[in-house]
Amino acid sequence: MEKDPQLSVMGGGLVGCLLSLYLAKQGYKVEVYERRPDLRSAELAGGRSINLALSDRGWRALETIGIAEDIKKVAIPMYRRVMHDVQGNLSFQAYGQAGQAIYSVSRGGLNKALLDLAEAQPNVTLHFQEQVLEVELSTNEVTLLNTASGQEHTIQPDVLFAADGAFSMVRLSMQKTERFNYEQSYLDYGYKELTIPPAADGGWQLEKNALHIWPRGQYMMIALPNMDGSFTCTMFFPYDGEVSFKNLQTEEQVQSFFQKVFPDAAALMPELTQEFFENPVGSLVTVKCFPWSHAGKVVLLGDAAHAIVPFYGQGMNAGFEDCTILRGLLEEHGTDWETIFKTFQEVRKPNTDAIADLAVYNFIEMRDKVADPRFLLQKKIESK
Numbered sequence: 001m002e003k004d005p006q007l008s009v010m011g012g013g014l015v016g017c018l019l020s021l022y023l024a025k026q027g028y029k030v031e032v033y034e035r036r037p038d039l040r041s042a043e044l045a046g047g048r049s050i051n052l053a054l055s056d057r058g059w060r061a062l063e064t065i066g067i068a069e070d071i072k073k074v075a076i077p078m079y080r081r082v083m084h085d086v087q088g089n090l091s092f093q094a095y096g097q098a099g100q101a102i103y104s105v106s107r108g109g110l111n112k113a114l115l116d117l118a119e120a121q122p123n124v125t126l127h128f129q130e131q132v133l134e135v136e137l138s139t140n141e142v143t144l145l146n147t148a149s150g151q152e153h154t155i156q157p158d159v160l161f162a163a164d165g166a167f168s169m170v171r172l173s174m175q176k177t178e179r180f181n182y183e184q185s186y187l188d189y190g191y192k193e194l195t196i197p198p199a200a201d202g203g204w205q206l207e208k209n210a211l212h213i214w215p216r217g218q219y220m221m222i223a224l225p226n227m228d229g230s231f232t233c234t235m236f237f238p239y240d241g242e243v244s245f246k247n248l249q250t251e252e253q254v255q256s257f258f259q260k261v262f263p264d265a266a267a268l269m270p271e272l273t274q275e276f277f278e279n280p281v282g283s284l285v286t287v288k289c290f291p292w293s294h295a296g297k298v299v300l301l302g303d304a305a306h307a308i309v310p311f312y313g314q315g316m317n318a319g320f321e322d323c324t325i326l327r328g329l330l331e332e333h334g335t336d337w338e339t340i341f342k343t344f345q346e347v348r349k350p351n352t353d354a355i356a357d358l359a360v361y362n363f364i365e366m367r368d369k370v371a372d373p374r375f376l377l378q379k380k381i382e383s384k
């Protein structure tokens with residue numbers, strides 16, 4: 001049976017979709033507003049494969065909505081790190097005990113699966129090309145721009161869940177309230193996605209069940225496997241300085257740099273220079289803020305509440321865990337939103353601050369320490 005309050009979720013990304021499913025399964029009527037067109041539409045199919053590492057926290061959330069098994073069929077377990085040195089020699093570190101792994105999943109594939117599930121709920125309505133412009137917090141009035149028609153309109157939900165990502169417009173409205181703490185910090189590094197295509201026989205050109213790292217001290221590249229036999233590589237690299245994106249301006253510079261520092265990977269990248277100049281450089285931001293809720297009527301979650309850098313592979317996993325915690329609180333406190341949101345932010349904030357700091361630290365570990373022979377020896381001793 002449907003309950004009364006009108007709930008709106010801003011953002012139909014990974015976290016917004018999962019949350020809307022949870023809310024719908026508890027009997028609420030939910031409207032989801034997403035800025036982009038529907039990912040599942042034919043015109044948007046194809047494009048680059050971008051993948052994410054899904055780990056325990058994420059799996060737990062997917063299990064509760066019964067899609068863990070389906071997603072596992074299109075997820076690739078990565079049992080270990082494989083480090084590539086400049087000569088192409090490999091070294092290995094297991095992620096856990098035998099059989100334990102983190103999983104490479106397609107971001108788009110997972111988002112589409114969650115959209116399908118959300119849409120299948122009779123009490124969820126998805127609205128695409130609806131961009132939140134601002135929220136009037138005194139009345140909970142949300143101004144939306146329909147990007148297809150160019151028309152603005154307003155809605156006034158009873159409760160607003162903001163899963164609109166690292167650059168959340170809902171959070172921006174909250175930033176204008178008194179005693180709202182906000183901090184954002186960017187790394188001096190950006191990232192660029194590149195591809196190692198499948199082998200001629202459709203197989204993987206590097207070890208399939210592994211996360212590959214090319215640690216180079218001040219920078220690095222990583223690669224995660226995709227189901228189609230390709231790998232998505234991500235190069236984390238300084239914006240400025242002698243060795244930086246600024247100094248890779250021509251095809252010759254890119255080719256000679258890759259052949260010098262990532263020779264084994266470069267040999268597997270026929271489209272390297274084309275991709276290098278076509279694909280954008282993404283920025284790496286940490287966002288911390290508090291409180292995450294306003295007057296028991298608005299709450300931030302996922303990247304909107306706590307954007308972190310990707311070096312622990314935990315941003316989405318932490319956002320999914322937000323949903324798991326919120327779900328438990330909804331079961332416990334019914335529609336006492338004030339209590340639910342206060343408890344939620346108090347329980348989650350120390351954890352998300354911790355993973356935010358660990359993620360920044362892990363960049364140094366991944367780009368530098370994993371290549372240190374003393375570290376490898378230590379790992380061998382630990383695993384004995």
Ligand code: FAD
Binds near residue numbers: 033052133166282
């Ligand atoms: P998003 O995924 O950003 O979704 C927000 C949604 O809101 C989007 O659909 C967006 O279109 C929509 N939106 C934005 N603004 C508006 C608006 N004004 N109005 C309406 N809709 C709006 N995490 C992991 O767990 N594992 C990984 O391996 C991993 N790797 C990563 C690698 C990189 C390079 C990066 C950058 C991040 C990585 N992350 C990883 C982090 C992960 O991508 C995020 O934590 C996760 O996507 C957060 O989900 P979200 O739904 O909160 O936000």
